[in-house]
Amino acid sequence: MSTARRGALHAGAWWLWALGLAAAASRTTNPLLLGLLIAVAGYVVAARRTQAPWARSYGAFLKLGLVVLGIRLVFAVFLGSPIPGTRVLFTLPEVPLPEWARGVRIGGAVTAEGLVFALYDGLKLATLLICVGAANALASPARLLKSLPGALYEAGVAVVVAMTFAPHLVADVQRLRAARRLRGRPDRGVRALLQVGLPVLEGALERSVALAAAMDARGYGRTARVPRAVRLTTSVLTLGGLLGVCAGSYGLLAAEGAGFGLPVLLLGLAAALGGLFLGRRRSVRSRYRPDRWGVRAWLVSGSGAAVAGLMIWAGEYAPQALHPPAVPLTAPELPLWPAASVLLGLLPVFVTPAPPLAPREGKEARTPRDPSRAREPWASQGPRAPREARPLSPSEGPGTQGPPDRRTSQGPQASPNPQPARSPRHSQDPQAAPNPRSQPHESHEPLASRTPRAPHADGVPLSKESEESRESAQ
Amino acid sequence: MIRFEQVSVTYADAPGPALSGVDLTVPEGELCLLVGPSGVGKSTLLGAVSGLVPHFTGGTLHGRVTVAGRDTRTHRPRELADVVGTVGQDPLAHFVTDTVEDELAYGMESLGLPQDTMRRRVEETLDLLGLADLRDRPITALSGGQRQRVAIGSVLTTQPRVLVLDEPTSALDPAAAEEVLAVLQRLVHDLGTTVLMAEHRLERVVQYADTVVLLPGPGEPAVVGEPAELMAHSPVHPPVVALGRLAGWSPPPLSVRDARRKAGPLRDRLAGRVPHARPAPGDAEPLGRAAGLTVRRDGTEVLHSVDLAVRPGETVALMGRNGAGKSTLLSAFVGLHQPSSGTVLVDGAVPHRTPPATLLRHVGLVPQEPRDLLYADTVAAECAAADQDAGAAPGSCRELVRRLLPAVSEDTHPRDLSEGQRLVLALAVILTARPPLLLLDEPTRGLDYAAKARLAEVLRGLAADGHGIVLATHDVELAAELADRVVILADGEVVADGPTAEVVVSSPAFAPQVSKVLAPLPWLTVPQVRRALEETG
Structure with missing residues (x-):
């Protein structure tokens, strides 16, 4: 697979x-x-x-x-x-x-x-x-x-989050400058930019707190139990390695001690890498594709x-x-x-292959292929499954049940979780529970036909006359 | 599945508990709806389920909350991540990665699931939520409904047994809200997921709920019960319930369908009567007029040849999908966008060529986020600044605030106001300059029914004073209540423009509940019906 x-x-x-x-x-x-x-x-x-x-x-x-x-x-x-x-x-x-x-x-x-x-x-x-x-x-x-190596992941997340924040900040500045204009204050010039500074920072702070909460609730920072000895070794190796790298580079650059510079540097590097490798054991993360x-x-x-x-x-x-x-x-x-x-x-x-042609940009982006979007807003009647849920045909990529060869190469899905056992309170691993979505009878049926029969609720009755005649008959 | 035992939450330096003495059990596989006025602790209760309260927010939690047998006291949110999926009010604040597929996988990566399992579940979830066509899309390029579905999908991949949602449809247009609700229905029916959600727009969701948890007011005990039973007494209720109470139906209907089955006699009583027609705005010179307006942003045409005229005393509701160009049209009226062709005139001025200080006296816009307009530390300071900005006599804004927000002390920080109060404060700030044309972008987002009713009253008063008002809104009930005219935008073009009764009734997505119940009679709102019934006696 x-x-x-x-x-x-x-x-x-x-x-x-x-x-x-x-x-x-x-x-x-x-x-x-x-x-x-x-x-x-x-x-x-x-x-x-x-x-x-x-x-x-x-x-x-x-x-x-x-x-x-x-x-x-x-x-x-x-x-x-x-x-x-x-x-x-x-x-x-x-x-x-x-x-x-x-x-x-x-x-x-x-x-x-x-x-x-x-x-x-x-x-x-x-x-x-x-x-x-x-x-x-x-x-x-x-x-x-x-x-990045697993142990560096958390530092990397900080960098990426910071990078995705930049566009948000720009959007905030634009929005707040527009708001200044609404208050009748000039929206151009350095002063305007400075005065929106505080609200922008405030907004950024709030957004980062919200993101942190979302990440926490989604399992960010879960750690595996590692023996104390391993944890200690990790710390010693990482710290010692970094010290070694510093001392080694000093030795290389300084006039005296050029002899021990290189070996210490290499030793430090090796120790730091060892620390990183061991540190990976604490992280339970896996990588998707x-x-x-x-x-x-x-x-x-x-x-x-x-x-x-x-x-x-x-x-x-x-x-x-x-x-x-x-x-x-x-x-x-x-x-x-x-x-x-x-x-x-x-x-x-x-x-390298050419990038796929992307649809129109912007928040109003709608693909012409997307039929639920093509419909007029007033043409919808009551809740129902999103229309773009196309029937799953076996040829269309891996779905709930891929083609047989894929299945066998994947091994029996009900096999015990190959993850190392985690703390006992995680015994309710979602893996252990039978996966309700992989029941075979569901897979080849068009999804639309499995729409739950909602109590026919908010939709306008399709033919009002017939319903009224029924009522008058009652 | 979810059990609250005598739960009270007190945040640090808050005068009273945010939640007190909640006893509550949500069985497995139920769709449980949490209702109540703003500020009664709905978000706190939802946060307590995922463990974010108090682990993340701080504060003290008394009592015990258990989810699937795990006590949130001993389990941090990340350790509950495989049983509870949480989606907050703003899906954008929830996303960690940048494409749909990666976002769906993120939670599973955190749990350390094996690669082939992740791959399989991502594909399943893409199909379950109808996101397969969007898998490689950057998240910023999605529409509101799509974002909400991705946010739900991103917590579903870890196969949580409980899904916690805070106002999942408030920011969405009616069609997108239906998409999201259909997905939730499906989860409850097919997968047995327990769903707990808070929502202000009861008319959209109450008929799907198995149980309703009502928080009647701050400090009052929670009431749990059957939706119909509770709605008979609830202070917050959708129009269809209000109609049921008015007509004396017991138990009150929760859905349009139930109501229609009981509405025969009411229709007979109302037959032959027509709602009081609002006075026509007449042929006065329009306050604001867009003619053939085309606006391009980033190379795409956001508005295409739009015509719109707003006369004094007229209220126009601007409706349409998320991203149909409603906000852009409003922005064009205050000169934030330059037309690439066509013209906009406001009170004789060309908005984008008029300096802001002058334009303020011709047109005012309350943006989607009213907080953006407020800078000062206290309401009083905000008012003083508004007087200065508008060049009005000192005290004019304060007078407005006193009239619109009688209960608010002048030393309050604008941030400590409720959503509804903040909106009205922003409105007062804008009104200080007495602009004849008033624009509001999505004013009822996050407002409960009481706040909405107060806002409607204020706006009706302004229209009676001769203001022209344009509301961009997804809220069909508000539009039915207030608007003389409804304009529907789709993909930047005006596709319908006419009197509210005509436009709204002919479109299922934009018809208010009362109109659906009483069709083909021309009634739109409960107050109209009430007045008619009072007159017949």
Whole structure:
């Protein structure tokens, strides 16, 4: 039985691919190469992103990149640039600074060289951001979380919840600014934004408390009983391991003690990993349809790694081409081989499947396939099973009773729960109870016909005349 | 299945207990409905079942609550997760993951079920709730009814024996509410799940209940009984019960069908009479007018060529599914959205080009969440700010509040008001600027019948003073009570626009209960019938 999703790519693969592109971007200041990297990332995002909410974050990252570029240029104009330029574009009045602030300059001559240097530098930062944005848009953060080791899960949940909160906050700010307008106060400007700050925070706090309650009620944080010895060992290994990692890195970086640095670091890492592994035993969580690391994931992450590797290599054989000098001012050239290696980053477009066409977005999203939605609002008569509950035919995926081969490969369903026995008070495990939904007689019958016969209640009688005639007959 | 023994709950720094002396047993497989006015502790009682009260909320719980034999005193909510499934008021606050399928699996992952079991149950639940087509959808792209179904599904996958729901249909349009109720019916009938739910909109749910638990007032003991028996005396009851009491039917009918079977004599008495016609608004110049209004948001057309005119003294109810464009239409009237074609005019002003401070005197909107309008720490401070915003004479808002909310002290924090009081405070704040056109977005969400009746009175008074009122609402009873005209929107287009009696009666989903009972007679509300009966004597 296959539990992995078909066609879905491991979220980690997208991140490795994007980090590869980002690593390549960090190795060059050639604006043409950086532009090519942005184009490659943008094309892959455009071709492979889904309609999910996180996929829309790409635009935000693009804007953020532009803002970073702008800030870098503004700083270069007002604070001057360390680049000794000769072509003065214009001169700003210089603010005289006291003696102790020597080396800092505000205003003064703005040179073309300085600006070009700042532009290249800012473009590099913007490209890094855009690569991260591409990973964000392509890989669901929740999916990525599922690939974390069990012991890190809870920390990961915090991160994901925080990420899903961001869009809510934006929506809150918009709603509250609209509300200010309703009170007759200006809804634009910094002041308006500041004044909605408190209510927004209040709302966020309330929402997080509600979410925490919901998660608690849904079993978040259930732990298995582990022997005290194991718990202690876990703590000792994790703490000791982290200490070892710290000491080891210090040893590596500091001048003295370089000899013991590496072994201590490795030892610490091993201990920490051991702690994580043991810590997993405390968590009872299982994973629903985890992503598998398949050939496609290798290809996608490999393409990112290849771009990074080739760019680093190019830095050795053609440093000039990767770092076009700002002094003297020259037009940057597109080096052939590094450019070709950047194009390797397009590989994911060829090896990953296209995302399914999603329906219209927004809260009023309704699929045309969805018949219950196509009906007019006044055409409904009384409660009944949702119409989109289609009959389950055996060919239509695994339902209450899959095809026979699936059943056998799955093993007898009534087998004892393979989970390790938990605390005695969980003896009412839902597994142990007979599953009322898997009774065979239910499965091939069209679901609609199993609608409970509700006391015919709120619906308007279909033919009023007949009912009245019956009543008058009585 | 659920047993309360002498349960009292007192929250920290609350003057009195939120719940006191509740004795209650809900047998397995029952659909139990919890009713009562706002603020009697319905949510507290539901929270006590899932263990969130007091483990999560704090406070002190006296007595004992057991669910499927597990004492909530010794079991934390997470340890009850496999027997109790809880869905709160706002399904969006409940979701942890981002797609439907993952959300359904989340609870099972927490319980550590094996992968193939999870896979099988997710598929079963997708089919049971009719969500199969939505499995890969991001949750934010779902409609209200779909979200509610996903929220129910997400707790069903762990196969809980008890399902606890807090106002599952309050925010939904009639059709979506039916979807959700059908699912609940199915769970009770096919799977034997015990369902405990609180709901203000009794007209939607009371006929499905096996037992009703009534919390008559704060501090009063809970009453448990057969729905029909209890409804005969309950302070909260749906219109069909009110009609039954008026006509002297005993026991009162709970469903339209029961009522129709008893309504023959009443129909005969009413035959030949017609409800008092409301004075027609006449041909006065409209206060607000949208002509060919089209609004696009994020590349989709939310409103398409909508025409709407509101005259002084006229109340218009705007109805339609969740997401049909009702809120957008109201927002367009206060200039929050710029029309991509067509025009909106309010009292001669173009809303999106008028500065907010000026627009306030032409049109006022009470948003879905009235709290958004309130910033200050006390009612008095809020009033002072409102006077200043509106440029009104100091004390005008306070005067309004005194008239609309006589029972509220001026030192109260707006957050401590009940939903209904908060709504009226927001309304007073908006009214301070005396806008001739008044818009309310979903005003009765979370209001009990008493609060709703007070609101209806206030709005009727405003209409009599010559205000034009537009209500966007799912509440068919409110629309029948208040509206002169009903406009139905579907997918951003006006599909029906006419006098309330004509539009509402012709559509089963939007017809009020009284109209269904007395069809084909043209009566819409209990007060109308009462008046007619009094006149005949």
